[in-house]
Amino acid sequence: MNGLRKSGLAELAKMGRAVKGKTAIKSEILVCPPAALIPALRDKLKDLGLQRRILLGGQDCHQAVSGAHTGDISAEILKDAGCSYVIVGHSERRADHGETDKLVKAKAEAALAAGLKVIVCVGETLAERDAGKTLSVIGRQLKGSLPSGASAANTVIAYEPVWAIGTGRTPTIKDIAKAHNHLRKRLVALMGDGGQGVRLLYGGSVKPGNAAEIIAVDNVNGALVGGASLKAEDFVPIIQAG
Secondary structure, three states: OOOOHHHHHHHHHHHHHHHOOOOOOOOOEEEOOOHHHHHHHHHHHHHHOOOOOEEEEEOOOEOOOOOOOOOOOEHHHHHHHOOOEEEEOOHHHHHHHOOOHHHHHHHHHHHHHOOOEEEEEEOOOHHHHHOOOHHHHHHHHHHHHOOOOOOOOOEEEEEOOHHHOOOOOOOOHHHHHHHHHHHHHHHHHHHHHHHHHOEEEEEOOOOOOOHHHHHOOOOOOEEEOOHHHOOHHHHHHHHHHO
């Protein structure tokens, strides 16, 4: 819940100038702004000729196609507005809105049905980490939240340790590797060989100073960036690190 139209467009333009024509940058770039900003950012990307270079996504969606759900937004609306992706199950949705694995799965399936790709988030709290439950928690969340029809082409998994988000704290590289290797094994168990190709993102205080080291970890295929995505001067170096 950050960003206004004028400032958001200015930062997007800076980001666009930094990546336009840079063939060395191979990463897929996705920006997920507040829903009210999506049309303005969509139009700006078209003006810059970057609508295929920088993609747009929603931060959440409702599990229903439409209906009397005041304040919510459907996957179809996001798709119609120009989005390619949507995030579901973010830790703040799980914590602040009590979202369960079952609900996250329903939202993910709604997203796939609408033709969006989905980023499914999993992650443990500090209490769960201190209790040694990290792997069991993220394994349970993955199994319960993975949508039917998930494939490497339409589904991305993001591991975001709740205790690291916005705190400046990050797990050790060894901890990140352990969590991502566990998620890879669980994906293969749930999806067969197709689970090998599903991208795994790490999220949790990713910054320009640590991005390259984190992305170099085995089974880390990118980053889910929070606060550092608000300014092009922070976000562009992370993109380049990928």
